[in-house]
Amino acid sequence: MKGKTGPVRAVILLICVIMFSWAGKGEAARMMASREGQTCIDCHKVQSPSFVKEWEISRHAQRNVDCYTCHKAEKTNPAAMEHNGFTITVLVTPKDCSKCHPKEVEEMTTSHHAKAGDILNSLDNYLGEVVGGPEAVAVGCVQCHGAKVKVLANGKLDTNSWPNTGIGRINPDGSKGSCSACHTRHSFSKAQAREPEACGKCHLGPDHPQKEVYEESKHGILYAHGKDKLNMYRERWVVGRDYTAAPTCATCHMSATPGQAVTHDVGARISWNLRPAISAKQENADKKRDSMKDVCNSCHSAPFIEGHYKQFDNLVALYDDKFAKPATAIRKELLARGKLTQAGFDNKLDWIYWDLWHDAGRRARHGAAMSGPDYAWWKGIFDVAKDFYTEFLPEVRRVAGPELYSELMKKYIEPDVRHEWYSKGMSKEQLKKIQEYYKERYGTGEAK
Ligand code: HEC
Ligand code: HEC
Ligand code: HEC
Ligand code: HEC
Ligand code: HEC
Ligand code: HEC
Ligand code: HEC
Ligand code: HEC
Numbered sequence: 001m002k003g004k005t006g007p008v009r010a011v012i013l014l015i016c017v018i019m020f021s022w023a024g025k026g027e028a029a030r031m032m033a034s035r036e037g038q039t040c041i042d043c044h045k046v047q048s049p050s051f052v053k054e055w056e057i058s059r060h061a062q063r064n065v066d067c068y069t070c071h072k073a074e075k076t077n078p079a080a081m082e083h084n085g086f087t088i089t090v091l092v093t094p095k096d097c098s099k100c101h102p103k104e105v106e107e108m109t110t111s112h113h114a115k116a117g118d119i120l121n122s123l124d125n126y127l128g129e130v131v132g133g134p135e136a137v138a139v140g141c142v143q144c145h146g147a148k149v150k151v152l153a154n155g156k157l158d159t160n161s162w163p164n165t166g167i168g169r170i171n172p173d174g175s176k177g178s179c180s181a182c183h184t185r186h187s188f189s190k191a192q193a194r195e196p197e198a199c200g201k202c203h204l205g206p207d208h209p210q211k212e213v214y215e216e217s218k219h220g221i222l223y224a225h226g227k228d229k230l231n232m233y234r235e236r237w238v239v240g241r242d243y244t245a246a247p248t249c250a251t252c253h254m255s256a257t258p259g260q261a262v263t264h265d266v267g268a269r270i271s272w273n274l275r276p277a278i279s280a281k282q283e284n285a286d287k288k289r290d291s292m293k294d295v296c297n298s299c300h301s302a303p304f305i306e307g308h309y310k311q312f313d314n315l316v317a318l319y320d321d322k323f324a325k326p327a328t329a330i331r332k333e334l335l336a337r338g339k340l341t342q343a344g345f346d347n348k349l350d351w352i353y354w355d356l357w358h359d360a361g362r363r364a365r366h367g368a369a370m371s372g373p374d375y376a377w378w379k380g381i382f383d384v385a386k387d388f389y390t391e392f393l394p395e396v397r398r399v400a401g402p403e404l405y406s407e408l409m410k411k412y413i414e415p416d417v418r419h420e421w422y423s424k425g426m427s428k429e430q431l432k433k434i435q436e437y438y439k440e441r442y443g444t445g446e447a448k
Pocket of ligand 2: 044055065067069070091093164180185186188
């Protein structure tokens with residue numbers, strides 16, 4: 001028996017070799033491009049290999065979506081340019097992607113992300129362009145928000161407006177948004193977009209610290225510990241089925257649940273708009289909230305989720321009713337009575353008010369929305385209260401003068417018992433209780 005296995009082995013080996021080389025050819029064939037595309041690849045492989053290498057590892061390479069498929073341009077395209085005998089465009093916009101991904105493009109286009117470039121007439125932009133300067137806007141605001149990409153006469157892109165992968169980029173072909181904001185070229189990977197870092201370029205900092213809130217939350221801790229158990233490279237990525245170790249930003253805002261498909265409308269599951277000075281309910285808020293609760297449901301019980309939303313709504317109401325509404329109304333009266341100019345940011349009160357709602361007020365609400373206690377309190381309501389009591393009201397007194405100040409206090413502050421400690425001072429009983437606490441805890445009657 002033994003003697004006979006030699007030739008059999010050799011034949012098997014030969015078959016294996018042939019099969020492997022075929023499989024290898026199969027790989028190559030699957031990555032073969034159109035004739036035009038091959039011309040791009042041959043030259044770019046030498047001139048700029050990283051474009052080709054990143055493309056080679058993408059799903060597109062496996063499906064014959066090559067350089068030319070994406071970059072080819074009609075002569076009528078304002079951003080078309082001649083390039084080594086081809087008419088191409090550097091920008092590959094959602095309109096180009098929509099030929100093969102209509103659902104994703106439709107959802108993205110109707111979402112707030114696609115509207116992020118329309119910030120030109122906002123107060124933020126006045127702050128950026130006038131108070132700061134356009135050079136800062138070019139490398140700041142528009143790299144997150146997107147802005148109009150301008151084209152020069154020869155089809156080249158104006159370097160004052162390019163590079164730019166801002167989320168609401170306004171493209172020369174009229175489409176809005178940039179898909180490479182989350183799927184960087186040329187790997188165009190969905191695994192990458194499932195990671196919280198994909199959102200972290202924009203969703204961080206003093207005015208919208210979603211990334212930091214996430215990192216300090218239990219969910220972020222779970223992610224740090226269980227990242228390698230998340231199966232990010234799976235074709236389908238359904239929470240509760242394909243992974244349970246942690247939710248990422250995408251899990252809650254975009255990815256599939258057993259009952260919901262992936263959405264490219266990041267507003268589909270949020271019930272509040274926490275961006276304005278005073279919070280606003282989204283349209284169809286209840287339905288949107290139910291869609292989010294369905295995500296939580298994969299890992300939590302219904303009463304747990306109810307509790308979270310109750311605490312979140314309570315915090316939003318506290319911020320709105322106790323601080324944002326009176327501050328907004330008082331500032332409005334000062335404007336109406338000519339105590340402030342309409343110019344914006346030319347006086348201290350505007351800066352205090354801005355910090356109160358745009359930074360501290362948002363931090364508090366985002367902290368509560370996504371379970372980041374430090375943002376909800378220390379970087380949130382603590383800062384709101386500090387702004388309100390130690391800066392805003394004293395500055396109102398200075399600007400308004402004693403008579404008007406007292407009128408404003410009577411109208412906006414005194415009716416709310418939650419401000420009594422400030423307008424009337426702490427009661428004797430409260431002070432006594434506090435002293436007793438410190439005595440018991442530290443052996444002295446004084447707060448340290
Ligand atoms: C003969 C070589 C060659 C061929 C063929 C070629 N390219 Fe290029 N391409 C280059 C080089 C070199 C650059 C870099 C130019 C530079 O750095 O200014 C470039 C730049 C580009 C750019 C960026 C242009 C810009 O203004 O930023 C794009 C997009 C591009 N090529 C796509 C393609 C596509 C798509 C094809 C095939 C239809 C193609 N290229 C064919 C050599 C080539
Ligand atoms: C799925 C579509 C797609 C395919 C396939 C594709 N590109 Fe691109 N390419 C893009 C997008 C998107 C951008 C970024 C421009 C933007 O933001 O609109 C880009 C940008 C570029 C740039 C300019 C970026 C820079 O850093 O200078 C070059 C050069 C380029 N591509 C070359 C290639 C080459 C070469 C291939 C083939 C190996 C290729 N592309 C395949 C979509 C594609
Ligand atoms: C000519 C058709 C075509 C165009 C144009 C195209 N794609 Fe694709 N794309 C595909 C195909 C085919 C797949 C593989 C889908 C599959 O296997 O289900 C794919 C897959 C993807 C994936 C999933 C990759 C993964 O990790 O599984 C992303 C993300 C993607 N495309 C983004 C884009 C973006 C962004 C653009 C425009 C810049 C674009 N595509 C343009 C055909 C195209
Ligand atoms: C680091 C990225 C980044 C930078 C830089 C940035 N923003 Fe934003 N901006 C965002 C994000 C993210 C949001 C949404 C936050 C949220 O939903 O809580 C936002 C929200 C806004 C809004 C509110 C939009 C609405 O629908 O209510 C305006 C207006 C705005 N930004 C303008 C600007 C201007 C003007 C600048 C520069 C002076 C700027 N932003 C700088 C990322 C950025
Ligand atoms: C805000 C970030 C973000 C932007 C912007 C974005 N995507 Fe995605 N995309 C994702 C995430 C996250 C996934 C993975 C969802 C999942 O399967 O969990 C994804 C998945 C995809 C897929 C795979 C879909 C599937 O069912 O497998 C395609 C195709 C795609 N995106 C195309 C696009 C196109 C085209 C654009 C531009 C119009 C775009 N994306 C813009 C985050 C983004
Ligand atoms: C390139 C910057 C950028 C990236 C990357 C980005 N966003 Fe945004 N996002 C923004 C801006 C800017 C806004 C505010 C748009 C506006 O109000 O006009 C926003 C708004 C949102 C909103 C509020 C939507 C609404 O309808 O009110 C959600 C939720 C959101 N983003 C989630 C995400 C998630 C999740 C990711 C990652 C998968 C992500 N974003 C990636 C810039 C970005
Ligand atoms: C466990 C689920 C979960 C995770 C993980 C999560 N979010 Fe959220 N997010 C929420 C909930 C819940 C809300 C509030 C929904 C509402 O308004 O009803 C929210 C609100 C938001 C908003 C709207 C804020 C506004 O100003 O109106 C943005 C933007 C956002 N999240 C971005 C992110 C980003 C970026 C990440 C990752 C760094 C992330 N989220 C992680 C659940 C999550
Ligand atoms: C992939 C699973 C998963 C998803 C999805 C998920 N969570 Fe969690 N969440 C957890 C786990 C695990 C913990 C940790 C519980 C513990 O401390 O033992 C947690 C903790 C929490 C906590 C407690 C925070 C703390 O500091 O103790 C809250 C509140 C919470 N989640 C709310 C939500 C909400 C609201 C959603 C949906 C918007 C959600 N979670 C979605 C897994 C998930």
